[in-house]
Amino acid sequence: MTLETDVLVVGAGPVGLTLALDLGRRGVRCTLVEQKEAPQFLPKMERCNARTMEIYRRLGMADAIRAAGYPSDVSMDVFIVTTVIDPPLLHLPYPSVDEAREAIRGTNDGSEPLEPYQLISQYTLEPLLKAACEQLPSLSVRYGHALEDFTQDTEGVTATLRTSAGTTETIHARYMVGCDGGGSLVRKKLGIALAGEGDILRLRQALYRADDLFERIPIGKGRHYHVADDRSTFLIVQDDTRHFTLHSVVETDADMATMFERTVAMPVDYEMLYVGEWKQNLLLADRYREGRVFLAGDAVHLMIPTGGLGMNTGVGDAVDLGWKLAATLAGWGGPELLASYEIERRAVGARNVGASRHASLGRRKWRAAWRPEITEHTPAGAEARRDLASVADIEQRKTNEMIGAELGYRYAGSPLIIDQEGEAPDAGLMAYEPSSWPGFRLPHAWLDDGTAIQDRIGEGCYTLLILGGADADARSLASAFADLGTPFEAVTLPDRAPRAIYGRDLLLLRPDMHIVWRGNTLPDAPQNLARRVTGHL
Numbered sequence: 118m119t120l121e122t123d124v125l126v127v128g129a130g131p132v133g134l135t136l137a138l139d140l141g142r143r144g145v146r147c148t149l150v151e152q153k154e155a156p157q158f159l160p161k162m163e164r165c166n167a168r169t170m171e172i173y174r175r176l177g178m179a180d181a182i183r184a185a186g187y188p189s190d191v192s193m194d195v196f197i198v199t200t201v202i203d204p205p206l207l208h209l210p211y212p213s214v215d216e217a218r219e220a221i222r223g224t225n226d227g228s229e230p231l232e233p234y235q236l237i238s239q240y241t242l243e244p245l246l247k248a249a250c251e252q253l254p255s256l257s258v259r260y261g262h263a264l265e266d267f268t269q270d271t272e273g274v275t276a277t278l279r280t281s282a283g284t285t286e287t288i289h290a291r292y293m294v295g296c297d298g299g300g301s302l303v304r305k306k307l308g309i310a311l312a313g314e315g316d317i318l319r320l321r322q323a324l325y326r327a328d329d330l331f332e333r334i335p336i337g338k339g340r341h342y343h344v345a346d347d348r349s350t351f352l353i354v355q356d357d358t359r360h361f362t363l364h365s366v367v368e369t370d371a372d373m374a375t376m377f378e379r380t381v382a383m384p385v386d387y388e389m390l391y392v393g394e395w396k397q398n399l400l401l402a403d404r405y406r407e408g409r410v411f412l413a414g415d416a417v418h419l420m421i422p423t424g425g426l427g428m429n430t431g432v433g434d435a436v437d438l439g440w441k442l443a444a445t446l447a448g449w450g451g452p453e454l455l456a457s458y459e460i461e462r463r464a465v466g467a468r469n470v471g472a473s474r475h476a477s478l479g480r481r482k483w484r485a486a487w488r489p490e491i492t493e494h495t496p497a498g499a500e501a502r503r504d505l506a507s508v509a510d511i512e513q514r515k516t517n518e519m520i521g522a523e524l525g526y527r528y529a530g531s532p533l534i535i536d537q538e539g540e541a542p543d544a545g546l547m548a549y550e551p552s553s554w555p556g557f558r559l560p561h562a563w564l565d566d567g568t569a570i571q572d573r574i575g576e577g578c579y580t581l582l583i584l585g586g587a588d589a590d591a592r593s594l595a596s597a598f599a600d601l602g603t604p605f606e607a608v609t610l611p612d613r614a615p616r617a618i619y620g621r622d623l624l625l626l627r628p629d630m631h632i633v634w635r636g637n638t639l640p641d642a643p644q645n646l647a648r649r650v651t652g653h654l
Contacts, residue, residue: 118287119275119287119288119289120148120286120287120288120289121146121288121289121290122146122147122148122257122288122289122290122291123145123146123147123290123291123292123446124140124145124146124147124148124290124291124292124293124294124442124446125147125148125150125274125276125288125290125292125293125294126140126147126148126149126150126293126294126296127150127264127276127293127294127295127296127297127302127303128150128151128295128296128297128298128301128414128416129149129150129151129153129156129243129247129258129260129296130161130239130243130296130298130414130415130428130431131162131239131242131243131246131414131428131431131432132296132413132414132415132428132431132432132434132435133149133151133294133296133297133413133414133435134149134243134246134247134250135172135176135246135431135432135435135436136294136296136413136434136435136436136438136439137149137250137256137258138176138178138246138249138250138253138256139176139435139436139439139440140255140256140439140442140443141250141253141255141256142176142177142253142576143439143440143443143577144255144443145255145442145443145446146255147255147256147257148256148257148259148288148290149250149256149257149258149259150259150262150263150264150278150288151259151260151261151262152261152262152263152264153260153261154260154261154281155260156240156243156244156247157240158240158324158390158391159239159240159324159391159393160238160239160240160322160324160353160355160360160362160391161238161239161240161428162238162239162242162422162425162427162428163236163237163238163239163340163353163355163356163362163425164234164235164236164237164425164429165182165234165235165236165237165242165428165429165432166234166425166426166429166519166523167230167232167233167234167520167523167524168230168429168433168523168524168558169428169429169432169433170182170230170232170233170234170235171230171231171232171558171561171571172432172433172436173232174231174232174571175436175571175576175630176249177249178245178246178249179232179235181245181249182235182237182242182245183214183235185237185241185242185245185356186235186236186237186241186356187214187235187236187237187340187354187356187358188213188358189213189214189215189218190213190214190215191213191338191358192210192211192212192213192216192337192338192339192340193211193212193213193214193234193236193339193340194208194209194210194211194337194338194339194340195208195209195211195339195340195341195343195513195517196208196209196336196337196339196341196342196343197342197343197344197345197483197505197506197509197513198336198342198343198344198345198380199344199345199346199491199492199502200344200379200380200381200382201334201335201336201342201352201380201381201382202334202335202336202381202382202383203336203382204336205336205337206345206502206505206506206509207506207509207510207513208336208337208339209510209513209514209517211517212233214233214234214235217233217234218233221233221561222563225562225563225614225618226551226618227551227560227561227562227618227619228549228550228551228560229561230523230524230561231561231569231571236340236354236356237356238355238356238357238360239428241356241357259278261280261281261282262278262279262280262281262286263278263279263280264276264277264278264297264302264303265277265278265279265285266306267293267303267306267410269293269407269408269409269410272291273289273290273291273292273409274289274290274291274292274293274409274410275287275288275289276288276289276290276293291409291446292409292410292411292442292446293409293410293411294410294411294412294413294438294442295410295411295412295413295416296412296413296414296416296431296435297416298414298415298416299398299415299416299419301412301415301416301417303410303412303416304402304412304416304417307404307407307410307412308407309402309403309404309407309412310402310403311400311401311402311403311419312400312401312402312403313398313399313400313401313419313470314398314399314400314474315396315398315399315400316396316397316398317396317397317398317399317421317477318349318366318396318397319366319394319395319396319397320349320364320365320366320394320395320397321364321365321366321367321370321372321373321392321393321394321395322362322363322364322392322393322394322395323362323363323370323373323374323377323389323390323391323392323393324355324360324361324362324389324390324391324392325360325361325362325363325377325387325388325389325390326359326360326387326388326390327359327360327361327381327385327386327387327388328359328386329385329386330361330381330385330387331354331358331359332358333383333385339354340353340354341353341354341517342354342380343480343513344380345484345487345491345502345505346487347484347487347489348365348366348367348376349364349365349366349484350363350364350365350366350376350380351363351364351365352377352380360390361377363376363377363380370392373389373392374389377389397421397477398419398420398421399419399420399421399470399473399474399477400418400419400470401417401418401419401463401466401467401470402416402417402418402463402466404459404463405417405458405459405462405463405466406455406458406459411438411455411458413431413434413435413438413462414428414430414431414434414435415427415431417434417463417466418430418431418466418469418470419470420469420470420473421473421474421476421477422473423473423476423477423479423480423515423516424469424472424473424475424476424515424516424519424522425516425519426469426472426473426519426522426523427473429523430465430466430469433462433465433526434462434466436629437458437461437462437629438458438462440577440627440628440629441454441455441457441458441652442455443577444603444628444651447602448602449601449602449603449651450651450652451648451651451652451653451654452652452653453532453533453652453653453654454533454651454652455652456532456652457528457531457532457533457652460528460530460531460532461528461531464528464529464530465526465528468522468526469522469526472519472522472546475515475546476515476516476519478515479511479512479513479514479515479516480512480513480515480516482508482512483505483508483509483512483513486501486504486505486508486509487501487505488501488504488505491505514547515547518547519546519547520547520548520549521544521545521546521547521548521549521550522546523549524549524558525544525545525546525549525550525557526544526557526558527541527544527554527556527557528556528631529541529556531556532649532652532654533627533633533649533650533651533652534555534556534631534633534634534650535555535633535634535646535649535650536555536556537554537555537635541554541556542554544557551618553618553619553620553621553624553632553635554632554635555632555633555634555635556631556632556633557631557632558630558631558632559571559574559624559626559630559631559632560618560619562614562615562618562619563614564610564612564614564615565612565613565614570582570610570615571630573608573610574608574626574630575606576628577604577628578603578604578605578606578628579598579603579604579605579606579625579626579627579628579633579647579650579651580605580606580607580608580625580626581594581605581606581607581608581623581624581625581626582608582610582615582619582623582624582625582626583607583608583609583610583622583623584610584611584612584615584616584619584621584622584623584624585610585611585612585613585615585616585617585622586611586616587616587622587623587637589607589622589623589638589639590639591607591639593639593643594607594639594643594646594647595607596643597643597644597646597647597648598647598651600644600647601647601648601651601653603647603651619635621635621636621637622636622637622638623635623636623637623638623639625646625650627650633650634646634650
């Protein structure tokens with residue numbers, strides 16, 4: 118028997134789960150397959166950035182993620198140390214989620230995200246997303262099902278799966294998405310290459326349980342403790358503050374116990390739960406699509422964790438592709454809609470690989486300042502500590518202060534975006550400047566009643582924002598979208614703050630809340646606008 122589905126998603130990491138959740142919420146028949154029997158207790162990603170948390174808010178997941186994650190009142194500070202009991206060489210303070218929320222509540226100029234970051238371990242996040250997926254009637258979640266092979270034609274994709282019981286199944290989908298990680302079988306079978314810098318550095322990563330360690334660290338509570346040594350060692354606090362990961366360049370798995378004890382430098386009860394090797398890569402796929410098969414997440418971009426952009430970029434891939442697949446399957450998406458996925462997201466992938474490189478070079482620069490005498494209580498040792506700290510105070514910030522990369526990306530060159538005359542704002546990596554220039558995400562703004570503008574915008578439709586008391590008759594534009602069968606609504610907001618932030622009376626948003634057009638009067642040919650932004654022109 119051949120099973121039928123509209124979208125087959127291969128791989129149930131955070132990206133595949135997010136895509137399946139997005140599709141399932143839109144009522145798309147979707148099947149998610151994963152070769153593992155269940156989510157695994159392995160350390161991988163550990164932070165959802167601000168943009169990802171805005172996305173999870175739209176998907177109804179933000180509160181659950183925060184409840185399961187790192188405590189909201191604990192700081193996100195970063196330290197550079199010799200050990201966690203000796204005076205730090207450098208202490209970079211960063212606000213807790215509670216403190217970040219307070220700053221967001223007190224700011225209304227578009228410069229802040231609606232949601233702050235959230236530290237949550239991948240082994241905590243995946244079960245949350247899986248449980249949400251399993252509640253959706255149009256979504257089938259199948260763990261213990263490994264993709265073996267697939268073929269495609271003009272009508273769809275036929276995939277062969279092998280179950281954990283050793284049987285095979287055949288499934289036919291109208292579209293397939295490979296979210297199957299850096300070693301993606303889907304990408305390899307499509308013959309799509311990765312280009313860039315591979316195998317830059319090999320480290321071991323270990324996961325430990327040490328229930329009382331976090332409370333006993335005397336130098337201050339934080340999330341990262343980078344060790345000033347010649348082994349690239351750093352300690353990461355996981356979301357429950359009872360588990361820790363350590364990365365280091367060592368010869369054997371057993372050496373990771375020694376490195377943990379050396380870093381902690383005090384008696385502590387602990388259990389080493391896992392050790393594995395990983396490679397630093399800065400790679401980007403040549404293509405994100407072949408026919409009816411798409412790729413997302415680590416299958417198309419591999420980044421060094423500096424900047425924390427890897428999984429977060431993949432979540433952006435998922436929500437960009439999700440609404441476009443749903444629109445195409447519903448019949449109102451034009452031929453350029455799915456074509457725009459690669460144009461938009463590959464440019465973001467390239468940008469974020471570059472941002473990861475930028476941050477990694479910064480970290481390498483301060484690590485290159487290490488000298489063997491850095492732990493000595495001598496004048497030479499004190500000078501070595503001062504020198505490394507002065508470099509790190511500049512260079513380590515490139516890893517931790519990537520708000521421009523997180524919020525400031527723009528879909529330039531997309532066939533769905535109505536660009537305008539003039540020069541678009543320069544989207545930097547380290548700083549974020551809010552803009553309503555077409556292609557950017559809608560900057561966050563508070564309304565007069567204290568609600569967020571993002572929460573006033575419906576899901577699954579194009580939205581015309583009529584701002585600041587502007588007089589605009591949206592009926593002709595609504596008719597143009599209706600002729601295409603495209604969901605549309607006009608939202609009138611007389612509040613002053615959004616009009617001041619966005620600088621225009623009218624903004625047209627697509628379902629992922631990226632701006633596709635702006636102006637002070639509606640265009641004379643609303644049919645052309647509607648057709649262009651839905652992929653028909």
